[in-house]
Amino acid sequence: MTIQADKETIIVEAFINGQNVKSLSQLAKENPTNPTEIVGYFPVTTKEQAVEAIEAAAGAFKTWKHTSIDERIIMMRRAIEKIRAAENEIVHLLSREHGKPLYDAHGEIYVSLMWMEFACNEAKSALQEEIKEHENGKTILSHDPIGVVAAISPWNYPIALSTIKIAPALLAGNTILLKPSPFAPLAAAKVAEIIASEFPAGVINIVHGDADVGVELTSNPLVTKIAFTGGTATAKHIIKAAAETIKDMTLELGGNDAAIFLESFDVHDERAMRRIVISNFLTAGQICMIAKRIYVHRSIYDDFVEKYIEAANRWIRIGDPFDSNTTVGPVNNLKQKNYVQGLVEDAQKRGAKVIHLGQILDQKLFEQGYYLQPTLVLGCDYHDPIVVEEQFGPTVPILPFDDEEQVINLHNESIYGLTSSVWGKEEDAISVARQLEAGTTMINTAAVQGLDVRFPFGGFKQSGIGREYGVEGIRTYTESHVINVPKTLDLPYIPE
Ligand code: NAD
Numbered sequence: 001m002t003i004q005a006d007k008e009t010i011i012v013e014a015f016i017n018g019q020n021v022k023s024l025s026q027l028a029k030e031n032p033t034n035p036t037e038i039v040g041y042f043p044v045t046t047k048e049q050a051v052e053a054i055e056a057a058a059g060a061f062k063t064w065k066h067t068s069i070d071e072r073i074i075m076m077r078r079a080i081e082k083i084r085a086a087e088n089e090i091v092h093l094l095s096r097e098h099g100k101p102l103y104d105a106h107g108e109i110y111v112s113l114m115w116m117e118f119a120c121n122e123a124k125s126a127l128q129e130e131i132k133e134h135e136n137g138k139t140i141l142s143h144d145p146i147g148v149v150a151a152i153s154p155w156n157y158p159i160a161l162s163t164i165k166i167a168p169a170l171l172a173g174n175t176i177l178l179k180p181s182p183f184a185p186l187a188a189a190k191v192a193e194i195i196a197s198e199f200p201a202g203v204i205n206i207v208h209g210d211a212d213v214g215v216e217l218t219s220n221p222l223v224t225k226i227a228f229t230g231g232t233a234t235a236k237h238i239i240k241a242a243a244e245t246i247k248d249m250t251l252e253l254g255g256n257d258a259a260i261f262l263e264s265f266d267v268h269d270e271r272a273m274r275r276i277v278i279s280n281f282l283t284a285g286q287i288c289m290i291a292k293r294i295y296v297h298r299s300i301y302d303d304f305v306e307k308y309i310e311a312a313n314r315w316i317r318i319g320d321p322f323d324s325n326t327t328v329g330p331v332n333n334l335k336q337k338n339y340v341q342g343l344v345e346d347a348q349k350r351g352a353k354v355i356h357l358g359q360i361l362d363q364k365l366f367e368q369g370y371y372l373q374p375t376l377v378l379g380c381d382y383h384d385p386i387v388v389e390e391q392f393g394p395t396v397p398i399l400p401f402d403d404e405e406q407v408i409n410l411h412n413e414s415i416y417g418l419t420s421s422v423w424g425k426e427e428d429a430i431s432v433a434r435q436l437e438a439g440t441t442m443i444n445t446a447a448v449q450g451l452d453v454r455f456p457f458g459g460f461k462q463s464g465i466g467r468e469y470g471v472e473g474i475r476t477y478t479e480s481h482v483i484n485v486p487k488t489l490d491l492p493y494i495p496e
Contacts, residue, residue, distance in 0.1 A: 010040030010093060012189040014049055014208060017056035018201025021049060023208075029186055032099035032330040033320060033369040039097045042185040045207040050177075050216040053205040057148045057175040058222040060202025065145050065173045069127055072171050073120050079195040080116050083109070086194060094159065094187035099330040099370065100283050101321040107448070112163040112191075115453045119474055123171040126474040137487040143478035145173030146248050147224035150217035152238075154230040155183035155332055156286045156392075161252075162188045164468050165227040166195055170203065172477040174225070177205045177217055181230075183333050211237070221245045225477065228252070229288075232416075232462050250466035250476050252288070252458060254390045255418030258411045259291035259446050260432060262404075262424030267303045272423065272444060273311035279421070279446035281316055281357075281374050284328050285394040286336070289419040291446045293387050294398040295407045301400040305378065308398065309355060316358025316374050320365055328358065330369040331393055337370045340393030344375055347386040347397070353378045382410060390416070404432055412437045417460025421446035439463065 013020040023043030031037040045053070083090070091105040098105070130141045151165035158180055169176050180188035189206055196204040207213055211234075218226055218241040228238055229252040242249065259276060266272070279291040296304045319326035331337040348354050355376040360366045366373075374394035380387050387397050401407040411420060412435075420438040422429040433441040437460045442450030451457070456467035466476055 009038060010186050010190075012040065012042045012186055012208070014043050014045045014053070015189075015193055015196060015204070015206040016049065016053040017060075017205065018196075021052075023049070027182060029097050029182075029184075031096055031369075032332055033365060035334070035368075035370065039093070040186045042182070042189065042208045044209045045213045047212070047216055050207050050213050051220065053177050053207050054148060054217070054220050054222050056202040057177055057205050060200060061145070061147055061175045064175055064200065064203050067173065069124050069171070072173070073123060075198045076116065076120050076167060076171060076195075079198040080113060080120070082194045082198070083113065083116075083191060086190075090159070090187055090190060093190060094184075095321045095329075097186045098155070098158070098184050099321055099332050101326045101329050102324070104283055104329075105321075108157055108160050111448070111451070111453065112160045115160070115469065116163055116167045118453050119167040119171055122471055123168070123474055126471045127172060127478065135487075138485040140483040140485075142481045142483070143172070143475060144481045146477060146479055147174060148222055149174045149176045149225045149227055149477065150223045151176055151178045152214055152217065152226070152228045152230065153178070153180050153188060155181035156283065156288070158184040158188035159191050161229045162192060163195075164229075164473070166192065166204065168474040169225075169227065169477045170199065172474060174477050175203050175205075177207060177223070179207050179209070179213060179217060182208070182210050214238070215241055218242050218247070219244065224248060226250070227468075227477075235464075248479075250458075250468060251464045252468060253418075253462060253464040254392075254416060255288050255459060255463050256292050256388065256390050256414050256416045257289055257419045257421070257438070257446070258414075259294045259421045259423065260401075260407050260411065261294065261296040261300065261304060262422065262428050262432065263297040263299050264425035264428050265297075265300060265304075265423045267300055267307045270311065273307050274315055275445050275449055276423070277308070277312045277315045279449060280396045281312070281328055281394050282447060284331050284372070285340075285374070285396070286332060286392050287447060289440070289447050289451070291421060292391055292396065294396060295401045295410060296398060298400040298402055301398075305376075305398060309357065309376065312357040312374065312376070313359070317361055318358055318366060318371060318373060319361030323361065325361060328374060328394065330371045332370070334370055336393060337372055340372060340391055340395055343386045343389065343391055344377065344395050347377050347380055347384055350381065350384055352380045352384070352386070352397070388414065408432065408435045415462045418458075418463035419446070419450075421450065437461065439467070
């Protein structure tokens with residue numbers, strides 16, 4: 001279990017076969033608001049420990065797969081209650097290690113629990129065996145567990161993107177190895193340990209580290225499914241590592257989600273303007289489904305920009321994640337801060353106009369942490385890097401368009417297709433939405449505000465393979481197994 005070393009410092013260890021496992025080397029996780037402050041330490045799992053964890057999961061699978069769905073649901077519901085009871089403690093840890101404001105960290109737990117509840121409610125019918133009597137006999141279709149799942153999660157929603165995998169994988173009868181991101185390993189490990197405390201040894205194992213341990217998880221022959229959320233570039237390495245043993249995969253990857261504002265959008269709708277600002281700058285823009293490029297019909301473009309700046313200046317308050325006035329915290333890590341800053345500087349060099357948004361509540365903290373003041377970027381070319389690349393940070397370009405065909409092409413020419421949004425009169429917006437290549441399209445809202453865990457979530461093209469959430473997000477942890485009992489045992493066209 002997580003050890004509270006002192007009031008301030010958290011130490012997590014690998015968790016293998018129901019036991020904490022000491023590691024020879026540990027890494028420190030700094031606080032993004034004050035990088036000299038260590039929030040906690042986490043281990044670097046060795047290759048030998050990773051193999052031990054995989055073998056533990058494979059061993060546990062032999063008995064776990066025979067448990068009944070009712071038993072699994074009871075265990076998962078107990079875990080949900082424990083997470084609920086520890087919510088404040090988890091949220092504080094998440095805020096400190098990640099940099100997201102407290103309300104946002106609570107939001108992450110809210111989404112995680114909503115999904116875990118949904119998975120518990122739906123698992124029984126999603127996994128129900130079907131028996132069909134037909135003219136040629138009887139067929140039994142079962143949804144069998146796949147085996148050992150390697151769940152690899154990113155830093156931006158470390159708890160939600162771990163539980164999105166753990167809950168359905170276990171309910172479907174698989175065992176799991178979780179590897180959280182080294183940029184936010186502590187709160188995710190804490191939640192996974194809480195869940196693990198309700199399940200038999202070996203059913204959930206937690207390992208830590210980066211690509212080295214990731215390679216072992218994705219290439220080891222005992223691992224039969226990979227559930228990965230992260231960057232598209234990392235996914236390409238994973239596909240290669242898994243190729244030798246042809247593993248089942250769910251890949252939830254990057255996006256460059258567009259928000260399209262049609263001529264019929266009312267720029268005076270302050271609630272809608274607030275929603276698009278939140279869709280750009282929640283979690284300091286570090287969400288896969290955040291709106292990362294805005295296209296506005298030329299007839300309303302100037303008014304839109306004016307109203308957008310007003311709305312952004314009202315909502316964006318950059319400060320200490322523990323201050324209830326703060327809506328935007330720091331970027332999670334220095335690498336990401338430098339990357340986003342580089343994209344904005346590049347746009348500026350290409351002639352774009354950069355407008356700083358919101359108010360800085362604490363200048364000293366702002367200068368000390370990995371903070372970036374949110375920016376609006378105007379006057380870009382349609383194919384500038386800040387428009388076509390995933391920024392994953394607090395900046396957004398706004399570009400005008402002339403007609404629907406043009407904006408649909410601009411949307412669809414992206415290598416990504418995760419989410420998108422269309423804003424305006426509902427029927428106009430739905431008509432454009434139908435033509436967009438994206439896993440989810442939201443009407444008059446965007447990003448997590450339009451997320452519905454009851455329906456499948458995932459991307460077209462290089463935004464991923466497969467779906468999480470919804471019934472599909474449970475079935476994705478199963479193999480369809482058909483048992484055929486045909487009446488016609490001998491085929492008529494095969495000669496005696
Ligand atoms: P990342 O790809 O750098 O890392 C993700 C995870 O992969 C981490 O745990 C990392 O340690 C691990 N990893 C790194 N190299 C590996 C390797 N060779 N083999 C196995 N594992 C390896 O991504 P990130 O920076 O943590 O997250 C940001 C990215 O995630 C963005 O592109 C974002 O869009 C994407 N994302 C997608 C979704 C979605 O649902 N589609 C959700 C959140 C984030």
